[in-house]
Amino acid sequence: MTFTTHFSHCSTSCNDNSKLFSSSSRSSPAIHYRFSGSRRLCRYRINSANGNPLKALPSLPISESAADYDYDDNVETGDSHSTLSITVVGASGDLAKKKIFPALFALYYEDWLPQNFRVFGYARTKMTDEELRNMISRTLTCRVDKREDCEQKMNNFLGRCFYQAGQYSSEEHFAELDTKLKEKEGGKSSNRLFYLSIPPNIFVDVVRCASLRASSATGWTRVIVEKPFGRDSESSAELTKCLKQYLTEEQIFRIDHYLGKELVENLSVLRFSNRVFEPLWSRDYIRNVQLIFSEDFGTEGRGGYFDNYGIIRDIMQNHLLQILTLFAMETPVSLDAEDIRNEKVKVLRSMKTLQLEDVTLGQYKGFSKGGKLYPGYTDDPTVPKDSITPTFAAAALFINNARWDGVPFLMKAGKALHTKRVV
Numbered sequence: 001m002t003f004t005t006h007f008s009h010c011s012t013s014c015n016d017n018s019k020l021f022s023s024s025s026r027s028s029p030a031i032h033y034r035f036s037g038s039r040r041l042c043r044y045r046i047n048s049a050n051g052n053p054l055k056a057l058p059s060l061p062i063s064e065s066a067a068d069y070d071y072d073d074n075v076e077t078g079d080s081h082s083t084l085s086i087t088v089v090g091a092s093g094d095l096a097k098k099k100i101f102p103a104l105f106a107l108y109y110e111d112w113l114p115q116n117f118r119v120f121g122y123a124r125t126k127m128t129d130e131e132l133r134n135m136i137s138r139t140l141t142c143r144v145d146k147r148e149d150c151e152q153k154m155n156n157f158l159g160r161c162f163y164q165a166g167q168y169s170s171e172e173h174f175a176e177l178d179t180k181l182k183e184k185e186g187g188k189s190s191n192r193l194f195y196l197s198i199p200p201n202i203f204v205d206v207v208r209c210a211s212l213r214a215s216s217a218t219g220w221t222r223v224i225v226e227k228p229f230g231r232d233s234e235s236s237a238e239l240t241k242c243l244k245q246y247l248t249e250e251q252i253f254r255i256d257h258y259l260g261k262e263l264v265e266n267l268s269v270l271r272f273s274n275r276v277f278e279p280l281w282s283r284d285y286i287r288n289v290q291l292i293f294s295e296d297f298g299t300e301g302r303g304g305y306f307d308n309y310g311i312i313r314d315i316m317q318n319h320l321l322q323i324l325t326l327f328a329m330e331t332p333v334s335l336d337a338e339d340i341r342n343e344k345v346k347v348l349r350s351m352k353t354l355q356l357e358d359v360t361l362g363q364y365k366g367f368s369k370g371g372k373l374y375p376g377y378t379d380d381p382t383v384p385k386d387s388i389t390p391t392f393a394a395a396a397l398f399i400n401n402a403r404w405d406g407v408p409f410l411m412k413a414g415k416a417l418h419t420k421r422v423v
């Protein structure tokens with residue numbers, strides 16, 4: 001039997017970050033999960049009723065004038081005495097546009113955010129508040145089965161979005177951000193969340209500037225860090241060391257959004273709660289395991305990040321490796337995060353070091369089809385013309401343990417391929 005894993009497209013969800021928006025500080029762990037001023041407990045998983053991704057409704061028409069939005073400037077937004085300020089650092093980028101702003105809106109739409117929240121975009125690109133709102137409004141969607149008030153909710157959400165331009169290594173610019181945050185927080189006790197939607201090589205600069213000049217003096221400050229966590233084990237260790245100069249471990253939330261995908265989440269349940277599968281889950285019945293990530297679009301302006309990392313660091317080392325370890329691990333003592341992590345580490349330690357002859361690399365070239373021109377990787381203006389960064393990689397990995405000895409785990413990942421699918 002060949003085991004090929006099918007992954008559905010992403011549902012909006014976070015990993016085990018249940019503490020992310022909670023109002024508790026480290027000294028009061030007992031009240032984790034409850035939003036300040038919120039009516040409900042914080043679960044913040046935003047699947048539609050049938051568990052499928054939130055479906056798109058027509059986007060809000062692009063607003064020409066600021067008057068279209070329900071502005072929130074210093075308006076009392078609830079009865080709570082505290083506020084939540086979410087700053088998306090790298091707000092002009094791909095991840096922010098495609099996933100973070102839509103996910104924040106989904107949280108708001110579903111009533112999972114505290115009453116007094118605001119969203120701030122921060123990046124080097126010059127933008128006004130209105131331009132940020134117009135950019136965000138193009139990506140907002142509502143659930144199909146709950147369309148009521150969708151447009152109104154979008155307007156309300158957009159009215160709570162603000163923008164501050166600045167450099168990532170400038171303490172002065174983060175002090176300006178702090179002034180803006182304070183102005184909108186209106187003297188209330190404030191919790192602050194910084195979402196680092198930027199290339200990892202600038203994480204430390206941002207954390208330094210944000211913690212020295214823009215952290216909350218009256219509530220908690222937390223930071224979400226996106227994969228990849230460094231370029232190699234040395235830079236990853238260095239990154240952790242640097243982050244810890246400014247933050248405690250409890251303030252850092254590392255994200256790999258593939259762990260929030262439905263099938264990935266269900267993998268352990270399928271395996272460990274189903275007695276049919278467990279005896280078949282080994283070299284005796286599985287000839288090979290294939291993990292395939294295929295996108296039908298290229299970098300499209302993301303060269304600033306992608307070209308320094310390439311497809312192995314962008315997809316394989318994190319998303320696909322996480323799935324591989326979940327697939328291959330032994331039964332954990334419990335489904336607690338720490339027990340699962342321990343089993344995953346054992347798989348990684350049993351893996352044979354990857355040999356160069358077991359890897360194939362490639363880079364997509366431009367071509368034309370049916371009169372349409374498809375640009376190559378180095379045609380992207382954000383990519384250096386002489387780049388040799390791989391956009392495609394295939395590798396055969398082996399796990400030297402009793403269960404998987406001799407079974408190849410075939411990983412393939414590529415951008416600008418024929419189809420979009422993760423299999």
Ligand SMILES: NC(=O)C1=CN([C@@H]2O[C@H](COP(=O)(O)OP(=O)(O)OC[C@H]3O[C@@H](n4cnc5c(N)ncnc54)[C@H](OP(=O)(O)O)[C@@H]3O)[C@@H](O)[C@H]2O)C=CC1
Pocket residue numbers: 090091092093094095096098099123124125168196197198199200202226227228257301302303304305306314
């Ligand atoms: N895109 C996606 O779907 C996903 C991305 N991620 C992760 O999110 C992070 C950001 O990715 P993504 O948004 O795609 O990347 P982008 O290339 O879109 O970069 C985000 C923003 O960072 C700034 N930036 C880009 N390159 C540089 C650079 N070399 N130096 C300083 N600033 C730079 C730019 O803002 P400005 O010029 O305005 O300052 C840009 O808009 C990465 O760690 C990635 O792994 C994780 C999951 C999914």
Ligand SMILES: O=C1O[C@H](COP(=O)(O)O)[C@@H](O)[C@H](O)[C@H]1O
Pocket residue numbers: 010257295314315422
């Ligand atoms: O982490 C990343 O993931 C996206 C693909 O995510 P998906 O949820 O849309 O499958 C990828 O495009 C991007 O290069 C990478 O940084």
